[in-house]
Amino acid sequence: MRxxxxxxxxxxxxNPHPFIPTPGQARWNSAGVRVAYTSEHPALVAMEILAYWHNYPTLSGYRLFSLTLPDGSVEHVPTTIDIHDYAQTRPFGDLWVREARSLALAVPSVVVPLSTNYLINPAHAGFANLTYTDHGEFAYDGRVQNLLATAQTHKGPGGQERE
Structure with missing residues (x-):
């Protein structure tokens, strides 16, 4: 699976390795716990970035990377986890990283329903055997850039409506 x-x-x-992220807090991990967030398709990973448009002054400067996960290396998050509840997702992800139960964890996308993101555990023993592909610069279409520019002129920090 790519x-x-x-x-x-x-x-x-x-850090020149694109799959070794900074240890920042996110939906499936607490601060200090390294997890690389990936997606099943380039379009989904682009949408995941767009969900945080208010954090970025521009959508330029990205490169697209991929890697292939070996068969049997993916665990699926239980359907009993409420993906909107950080009190459930972060402890689950933190434990998954600490126990190194699998190289990857399949989790539902909150941004695009019926889509899947894959968390990569760079501390897992199998991580060292992975090779990635650099697909080069990733550029959002000008219409998406214009949409962001328009939204930024109408919204303040954090996406709040300007008065």
Missing amino acids: VYRLSHRLALQR
């Missing part, structure tokens, strides 16, 4: 990740040039300057 998975995709967008990495910004600034992140790649700090």
